[in-house]
Amino acid sequence: MTAFVGRRLAQALLQIWGAITIVFIALRVLPGDPAELILGSQATPEQLAELRAELGLDDPLPAQYISHLQDVVRLDFGDSWRQGVAALDACLERLGPTLVLSAWAMIITVVLGFVAGSYAARHANTAIDHLISVTSLVGQALPPFWIGIMLSLIFARMLQILPSTADGSMASLLLPALTLALPFVGWLGRLVRTGILEEMNQDYVRTAHAKGLSHRVVFYIHVLRNTLVPIVTMLGLLMGYFIANGVIVEVIFAWPGIGSLLVDSITFRDYAVVEAILTVITLCYIVLNLIVDVLYAYLDPRIQLENA
Amino acid sequence: MTGVLLQVDDLAVEFDTPKGPLRAVRGVSFQVGEGETLAIVGESGSGKSVTAHTLMGLVPLRARIVSGRVTIEGRDVTGLSDKEWRELRGERIAMIFQDPLSALNPSLTVGYQIAEMFRRHRRLGRKESRRLAVGLMEQVGIPDAERRLDDHPHRFSGGMRQRVMIAIALALDPRLLIADEPTTALDVTVQAQILRLLRQRQRADRLGMIIISHDLGVVARAADRVAVMYAGRIVETGTVAEVYERPAHPYTLGLMRAVPTPRDGGAPLEAIDGQPPDLLAPPDGCAFHPRCPFARDKCREVDPEQHELGPRRASACHFAEEVMTGVHTGHG
Amino acid sequence: APGGSGTGPAAGGSRPLSAAFYQAINDLDPHGASAVDEASLLANRQIYDTLVGRDGDKPAPRLATSWQQPDDKTWEFTLRDGVTFHDGTKLTSADVKASLDRLAKSDGPQKPLWSMIDTIEAPDPLTVRITTTAPLGTLLANLTLAFILPAARMGEAGFFRKPIGSGPFAVKSFTPSAQLLLEPAKSHWAGASKLPGLRLPYIPEASTRMTSLQNGEVDVTWIIPPDELKRLQGVDGLRIESEPGLNYFLTWFNCGREPFSDPRVRRALHHALDLKSIVSNLYGDAATVMDAPIPPAVFGHAPQQPYAYDPDLAKKELAEAGHADGIKTSLMWFKDTGPLATELAQSIISAWAKVGVIVEPQQIEKAAWIKRLTALDWDIELQVNTVTTGDADYTLGRLYTSEANRMGYKNKELDGILTEARTTSDQERRKSLYGRACEIIWRDAVGVFPAALAATYGLRSTVQQFVPVANSQPEFRAVTTS
Amino acid sequence: MTAVRTTPGRSGGPAPVLRRLAALPLRAHLAIGTVLVFAVAGLLGPLIKPYDSARTSPPDRLLPPGARLSDGAVAWLGTDQVGQDILAEVLAGMRTSLTVALVTVLVGGSVGLFLGLVAGYFGGWADGIISRVGDIQLAFPSLLLAILLAGVLGPSMVNVIIALAVTRWVIFARVVRGSAIAVRDREFVDSARVMGASHGRILLHYILPSCLPPLLVAATVQVGLTMVAEASLSFLGLGVPSSQASWGSTIAEGRDYLASAWWIAAVPGAALALVVVSIGILGDLLRDTSDPMTEL
Amino acid sequence: MSTPVMDEPILELDDLVTSYRLTRGIGRSGGEVRAVAGVSLTVRAGETVGLVGESGCGKSTVARTIVGLVRPSSGRVLFEGRDLSTLPAQEMRLLRQDIQLIFQDPYASLNPRMTVAALLKEPWRIHRGLVPRERWDEEVRSLLDRVGLRAEHADRYPHQFSGGQRQRIAIARALAVRPRLIVCDESVSALDVSVRAQILNLLKDLQRDLGVAYLFISHDLGVVRHICDRVAVMYLGKIVEVGSKDSVYRHPSHPYTQALLSAAPSLDDWRDDERREIVLGGDVPSPLSPPSGCRFRTRCWQAQDRCREEEPALIERDTDHPVACHFPAPS
Ligand SMILES: Nc1ncnc2c1ncn2[C@@H]1O[C@H](COP(=O)(O)OP(=O)(O)OP(=O)(O)O)[C@@H](O)[C@H]1O
Numbered sequence A: 001m002t003a004f005v006g007r008r009l010a011q012a013l014l015q016i017w018g019a020i021t022i023v024f025i026a027l028r029v030l031p032g033d034p035a036e037l038i039l040g041s042q043a044t045p046e047q048l049a050e051l052r053a054e055l056g057l058d059d060p061l062p063a064q065y066i067s068h069l070q071d072v073v074r075l076d077f078g079d080s081w082r083q084g085v086a087a088l089d090a091c092l093e094r095l096g097p098t099l100v101l102s103a104w105a106m107i108i109t110v111v112l113g114f115v116a117g118s119y120a121a122r123h124a125n126t127a128i129d130h131l132i133s134v135t136s137l138v139g140q141a142l143p144p145f146w147i148g149i150m151l152s153l154i155f156a157r158m159l160q161i162l163p164s165t166a167d168g169s170m171a172s173l174l175l176p177a178l179t180l181a182l183p184f185v186g187w188l189g190r191l192v193r194t195g196i197l198e199e200m201n202q203d204y205v206r207t208a209h210a211k212g213l214s215h216r217v218v219f220y221i222h223v224l225r226n227t228l229v230p231i232v233t234m235l236g237l238l239m240g241y242f243i244a245n246g247v248i249v250e251v252i253f254a255w256p257g258i259g260s261l262l263v264d265s266i267t268f269r270d271y272a273v274v275e276a277i278l279t280v281i282t283l284c285y286i287v288l289n290l291i292v293d294v295l296y297a298y299l300d301p302r303i304q305l306e307n308a
Numbered sequence B: 001m002t003g004v005l006l007q008v009d010d011l012a013v014e015f016d017t018p019k020g021p022l023r024a025v026r027g028v029s030f031q032v033g034e035g036e037t038l039a040i041v042g043e044s045g046s047g048k049s050v051t052a053h054t055l056m057g058l059v060p061l062r063a064r065i066v067s068g069r070v071t072i073e074g075r076d077v078t079g080l081s082d083k084e085w086r087e088l089r090g091e092r093i094a095m096i097f098q099d100p101l102s103a104l105n106p107s108l109t110v111g112y113q114i115a116e117m118f119r120r121h122r123r124l125g126r127k128e129s130r131r132l133a134v135g136l137m138e139q140v141g142i143p144d145a146e147r148r149l150d151d152h153p154h155r156f157s158g159g160m161r162q163r164v165m166i167a168i169a170l171a172l173d174p175r176l177l178i179a180d181e182p183t184t185a186l187d188v189t190v191q192a193q194i195l196r197l198l199r200q201r202q203r204a205d206r207l208g209m210i211i212i213s214h215d216l217g218v219v220a221r222a223a224d225r226v227a228v229m230y231a232g233r234i235v236e237t238g239t240v241a242e243v244y245e246r247p248a249h250p251y252t253l254g255l256m257r258a259v260p261t262p263r264d265g266g267a268p269l270e271a272i273d274g275q276p277p278d279l280l281a282p283p284d285g286c287a288f289h290p291r292c293p294f295a296r297d298k299c300r301e302v303d304p305e306q307h308e309l310g311p312r313r314a315s316a317c318h319f320a321e322e323v324m325t326g327v328h329t330g331h332g
Numbered sequence C: 001a002p003g004g005s006g007t008g009p010a011a012g013g014s015r016p017l018s019a020a021f022y023q024a025i026n027d028l029d030p031h032g033a034s035a036v037d038e039a040s041l042l043a044n045r046q047i048y049d050t051l052v053g054r055d056g057d058k059p060a061p062r063l064a065t066s067w068q069q070p071d072d073k074t075w076e077f078t079l080r081d082g083v084t085f086h087d088g089t090k091l092t093s094a095d096v097k098a099s100l101d102r103l104a105k106s107d108g109p110q111k112p113l114w115s116m117i118d119t120i121e122a123p124d125p126l127t128v129r130i131t132t133t134a135p136l137g138t139l140l141a142n143l144t145l146a147f148i149l150p151a152a153r154m155g156e157a158g159f160f161r162k163p164i165g166s167g168p169f170a171v172k173s174f175t176p177s178a179q180l181l182l183e184p185a186k187s188h189w190a191g192a193s194k195l196p197g198l199r200l201p202y203i204p205e206a207s208t209r210m211t212s213l214q215n216g217e218v219d220v221t222w223i224i225p226p227d228e229l230k231r232l233q234g235v236d237g238l239r240i241e242s243e244p245g246l247n248y249f250l251t252w253f254n255c256g257r258e259p260f261s262d263p264r265v266r267r268a269l270h271h272a273l274d275l276k277s278i279v280s281n282l283y284g285d286a287a288t289v290m291d292a293p294i295p296p297a298v299f300g301h302a303p304q305q306p307y308a309y310d311p312d313l314a315k316k317e318l319a320e321a322g323h324a325d326g327i328k329t330s331l332m333w334f335k336d337t338g339p340l341a342t343e344l345a346q347s348i349i350s351a352w353a354k355v356g357v358i359v360e361p362q363q364i365e366k367a368a369w370i371k372r373l374t375a376l377d378w379d380i381e382l383q384v385n386t387v388t389t390g391d392a393d394y395t396l397g398r399l400y401t402s403e404a405n406r407m408g409y410k411n412k413e414l415d416g417i418l419t420e421a422r423t424t425s426d427q428e429r430r431k432s433l434y435g436r437a438c439e440i441i442w443r444d445a446v447g448v449f450p451a452a453l454a455a456t457y458g459l460r461s462t463v464q465q466f467v468p469v470a471n472s473q474p475e476f477r478a479v480t481t482s
Numbered sequence D: 001m002t003a004v005r006t007t008p009g010r011s012g013g014p015a016p017v018l019r020r021l022a023a024l025p026l027r028a029h030l031a032i033g034t035v036l037v038f039a040v041a042g043l044l045g046p047l048i049k050p051y052d053s054a055r056t057s058p059p060d061r062l063l064p065p066g067a068r069l070s071d072g073a074v075a076w077l078g079t080d081q082v083g084q085d086i087l088a089e090v091l092a093g094m095r096t097s098l099t100v101a102l103v104t105v106l107v108g109g110s111v112g113l114f115l116g117l118v119a120g121y122f123g124g125w126a127d128g129i130i131s132r133v134g135d136i137q138l139a140f141p142s143l144l145l146a147i148l149l150a151g152v153l154g155p156s157m158v159n160v161i162i163a164l165a166v167t168r169w170v171i172f173a174r175v176v177r178g179s180a181i182a183v184r185d186r187e188f189v190d191s192a193r194v195m196g197a198s199h200g201r202i203l204l205h206y207i208l209p210s211c212l213p214p215l216l217v218a219a220t221v222q223v224g225l226t227m228v229a230e231a232s233l234s235f236l237g238l239g240v241p242s243s244q245a246s247w248g249s250t251i252a253e254g255r256d257y258l259a260s261a262w263w264i265a266a267v268p269g270a271a272l273a274l275v276v277v278s279i280g281i282l283g284d285l286l287r288d289t290s291d292p293m294t295e296l
Numbered sequence E: 001m002s003t004p005v006m007d008e009p010i011l012e013l014d015d016l017v018t019s020y021r022l023t024r025g026i027g028r029s030g031g032e033v034r035a036v037a038g039v040s041l042t043v044r045a046g047e048t049v050g051l052v053g054e055s056g057c058g059k060s061t062v063a064r065t066i067v068g069l070v071r072p073s074s075g076r077v078l079f080e081g082r083d084l085s086t087l088p089a090q091e092m093r094l095l096r097q098d099i100q101l102i103f104q105d106p107y108a109s110l111n112p113r114m115t116v117a118a119l120l121k122e123p124w125r126i127h128r129g130l131v132p133r134e135r136w137d138e139e140v141r142s143l144l145d146r147v148g149l150r151a152e153h154a155d156r157y158p159h160q161f162s163g164g165q166r167q168r169i170a171i172a173r174a175l176a177v178r179p180r181l182i183v184c185d186e187s188v189s190a191l192d193v194s195v196r197a198q199i200l201n202l203l204k205d206l207q208r209d210l211g212v213a214y215l216f217i218s219h220d221l222g223v224v225r226h227i228c229d230r231v232a233v234m235y236l237g238k239i240v241e242v243g244s245k246d247s248v249y250r251h252p253s254h255p256y257t258q259a260l261l262s263a264a265p266s267l268d269d270w271r272d273d274e275r276r277e278i279v280l281g282g283d284v285p286s287p288l289s290p291p292s293g294c295r296f297r298t299r300c301w302q303a304q305d306r307c308r309e310e311e312p313a314l315i316e317r318d319t320d321h322p323v324a325c326h327f328p329a330p331s
């Protein structure tokens, strides 16, 4: 177990290093210079040069890279020039809302996805099954922002039953979480459906019936548990998607999350914040995957952590 | 023979396939008595498994019982409801499958899967069920049962898993045990262990048992009586001695001659030519006639009925007597 | 949960007034990197105070009750007595000196405004004396951006996460570019606010912002997108107020580059545009066609004779300039520079196409736009500019000099006028000098100035005493709700 | 017209294909029909309804479907916020959106195919490096990576394709690697090795054919998802520049008019949904039939 | 093809050891399985040697090592006296033709995307010059005929055949390069008895006509007895007993061989119901951690202390029938 976690952590470190490097390369080669954005269009060349030197933008790239890595190890991404605070703080302040939103989206997806998926599996190849499958395709075919704006128009502007922006209430969570979840409800539903159908064909299900167990017991105790195994891995991925897709939803519903901050920070070349955010998201992602792996091993005893 | 445990009359099962109905079982009749082991042999696809599953009320997906009656301990079970079947399965009749790994739920402990029998059927508590499960595991020869109870199936070897399957099947003292190729996935030495265990349990509890196999050797070792299946029909029945010594159907004869024996001295085997028939469109007359060295015009036209050759000895060949003597003259 | 203590649309009397501007408040440091962002200024106006304010196009007393100029380069301000910061300490001349010193030393975008400051002295607690290296006509206008901080505390770490000022509202909580939550200061020299609180959420998506105004999540929001104006006017429970603004679209020609070094070409392109039709179709009431290089609300504005829409004349002039076969050029802008910017750009491009000027549209990203703009690496560009101080110097004096060289246009005469206007403290004189500058810029067609945007406010009917202002930085002290 | 004849004893041939086509479920026909209609419209669109981003007409802004324009033409699907005919814009946008999606999938697919084959077949350090790079990249949610790249590169069609293709190759590489590994140890590959076949031959004749069907299925799915992703980038202002009509940018720009001029976003939105759903259905069908064993 | 002299060794395995490295994560070694732990065996030209043993004992690994699919970690594979591992690649490729492998699963061993003709021509494409192109079609026909298929089958795909027919195709394909030795790894185990008989007969015919030698791997003692000249019994990576068919079957000397023979079901088993059968307890130990000393001692009913400490060598006693046991039964 410890060996497994150790190996996974080594892998995680590698991933983080890779992520930091990708971000560094991407940000340093891109056109646009924070000094100009900071000083605005009225700055003199001398002022610009001074600020660039101060920001360390004049050093050769390898030197910048090394010192950047050193800083990152100390969790020091520098200050956000736009907010005037440590980039990491600026980022962590926004992480909470994103996680809350993603968690709710996850709950909605899982509940609706499992209900739809098991219903479709039980009624495989009926009209309702096809309907569910087409609906799920439509859910993924519509741009998430379109779904979000429509939900907002219908429930907030026309019906006026739900708030359209984050105001701290539970009700204000509903629309953004739903927007985030909807495209994936059908996706998960299809996954659950095929999972169940596949599992139903397994020999052990036949054994369970031969044991004289009721359909409920066979389904809930034998089949569902095994269906969960592959799906749990997907859920880790899904949570990652939610954190990332949050960008769009956060913009629409003025949700104070990490995604909208990221987009702003890229636009304004707030390198420190971009780096902090991407590192934090990568970390979340990696931690999630680690949790998934452990959960996976718990659910599926065939996977042994020791020699996974 | 004492009481009849199982009586099957003219059972026929069809699959709905895109290419039309597939007649997997075509009028099968046999009986199994208390303390008796019936072996069903036949090549792949001859309908052995479908027959066995139907006996358990586990009619496969897209399959349908076309005709026939199945009586278990005198009770007609053909039209039972789901709930009634559930009370029968495990309690009165039980089943063991070929591949003991895939037949066990990979994510539940072995102990749970055994104890489940007591918990669901007998409504016993967790502790009590566990205690009984340990007892069962010891009975089927799993060493260190107490400790292994909480292991998952993948930690057991093939032979041990099959012992677990047997424990599950025997948990509620059923009267009839169906074993569908119980040792095919196992090594010879382990196969010997399992066959011995089955035989012991069957004798001790005076179980009625159906053992399904394509291995004539296994059948010879494990069974009292044999039913040979070909293309969805039983073509010959009798005691092991009767059938092995004097096959009464050309197919049985062919099977026997296709198996290498120490006595053949490496001489070429007498293979059965041709392919098993397409069950979507079985040939007219006797299904075996295209491959049969004895075939005549009658065989091409009339599908032979089972006919008695003696007490509980029957063959579905128009020329059974000829075949029986043929064996004698051919292989002195 | 995120968002702080706001409440849903149905909540009752004690909820804070919710006012959503269309830009994000990133930072509460009034001297920092975002010091001239309109959103930051909006926040700063509630939290801090300045020595001088504006009343129409005239300076008005705020923290300074009066001022005089002992000589051309010296200004003396008398402070209001009894002003306190939110923590109860008194605001004195030491605070003013410290704040102005900090501002002058800052690296932020206000730096150029304060480069001519020589010394700042605080001879007594209620007097501040500023000397400049040369006469500085714009000092009062610049001071409307100089927010005063408590000297003793402004250096504290983390001070600007929950800063203290002497403005009408104190900070309760702040999430950058998400939400600023304010509560009324206990006392204010002009009278304490009666609002239970003030919430300034940032709602990036225009349609969401409109939705939240309509379902009551937000009480005030501005700027209203032009296309929403008409629709909102008919909605129950809402009212629209608008005021000529300080924001305007400008389209510079790169006058240092062929073919735009030729004023005939620039004028021809002017004639090719039917700005009246374009602006009224696109913006309706939300913008007006400009008649000078700066909007009417700005001090120093002088109306000019509009260029007539005359495509034939345009073609003729182009031919005269040697471009009878037309011109191939490009127009660059970034997407969010202003409302309907892309649509405006497309309309302008279409109109020019009709006189044979083929313009490649270059909608680029803001950072790249700035880089190219300052490097003069462009043919034509479109942007929204803001006269932040409300004084023509902020725009004309800063951007149109040969030294600034922002669009390759160099004119010695104009340089002289602009320098004089900056260094004169006689406001009447300044006004006429800027009028002259407007004329030169207009005549030489340094750029096209398509539209001045109105500051349009949408309010719930419950909001009273709200004063719409040109600079998009309304004060909420006097606002009440019914 | 030549008669179609079938050779007895042979599988394949045109007649069975037609028969198989006829046996497909209704939704498959609908999906194929939709895709065909859109393909034809995309090809002929510029001939029917030319689109020019520089031809705006402010007086004709925001007209509802069926309205008459100032030049007398009828805008059957309405006009947008600069007075462009939505029909023309959607037709032109389809070319952009489909080009972006197809090129992205083609580029990502080719890179993924190559790397996946190498990783899956050779294993060892090549696999180690490729898989690790893939892991690193997957530690980045794909939308974020696309945002970062598109933000960095600036809005242009090529950049959108680059940003999206970079996020896709891993998916394809994983699919290919998976099937390559599955096939690599199959007995028929071993028998080719025993025969003395070279790596190149095995890769080309044995591994590649087995990797293509799952790759094709993944590609179909990704074409749809890429179109949606392109729209999302447009929403954030990082997509194809507005001078080049694309469904994504039209939907994104129409979002402010959903309450007043719904047709701007609804028409391309519906088109996008239709195409993506149709492609999705086709992908499902492909998935169901891609195994040659099921052709029996 | 000339009829080779029977006694000439064609394949010699010399203390062959083959291990699998278990990998864990990023290039980390997770230990080794010595699947073949020192096997010496000789196959002579034109003869059939059977290799029997239980699942996992390393039979397939021996086969895979011989045909070069895996590399031995030590020991040698000599083909006609030449060490395969030291040969240059070019010669190696040529030698490849001489040894062919037929697998267990007739469904998995043929490329589903190739027609039978393409499958049979594949080796000629690889080894150019083996058969001139213009004779390909003719050669395909004669190969099909050889294995009892009809010429019109050439254009079909493998999935259009039954299991027995597929195995015939696989055999035809192996014959296409005119090998001297064919390794049959459980080649008939997946087939029904009647079909199995056809294939066994075919293999025998081919040997008679072409003089190929077989290394015949199977767990079915009856089949091995039928087809082989000599038999080697393997247990956990080692050969425990080798000898001519008659001497091994009649006088098994190793306890494992005895148990195996007694456990193997046969048609005659019904005759003596209460036969003295030897039923071994337990399972084959894991090759990851084989027992010390004699590998069989954990299941051996006559194991003694010596078996724990000392590993018995495969010793030839009086006859040509070596046994690796400290206490072999007298033959
Ligand atoms: N689900 C199914 N759908 C269609 N046909 C089926 C299905 N299951 C079995 N069959 C057919 O029914 C026939 C009998 O099958 P069954 O499984 O009973 O054979 P078997 O004798 O058990 O063979 P084996 O020895 O291979 O297990 C076969 O021809 C098979 O193809």
Ligand SMILES: Nc1ncnc2c1ncn2[C@@H]1O[C@H](COP(=O)(O)OP(=O)(O)OP(=O)(O)O)[C@@H](O)[C@H]1O
Residues within 6 Å of the ligand: E020, E021, E022, E033, E034, E035, E053, E054, E055, E056, E057, E058, E059, E060, E061, E062, E219, E287
């Ligand atoms: N690729 C591999 N990696 C690791 N271990 C392997 C590999 N292949 C085989 N082994 C192990 O090597 C041992 C011998 O395997 P091998 O396949 O040679 O046995 P076998 O005698 O052919 O068995 P079977 O009768 O089941 O085919 C087994 O323990 C097996 O688990």
Ligand SMILES: [Mg+2]
Residues within 6 Å of the ligand: B048, B049, B050, B180
């Ligand atoms: Mg079966």
Ligand SMILES: [Mg+2]
Residues within 6 Å of the ligand: E059, E060, E061, E185, E186
């Ligand atoms: Mg093997």
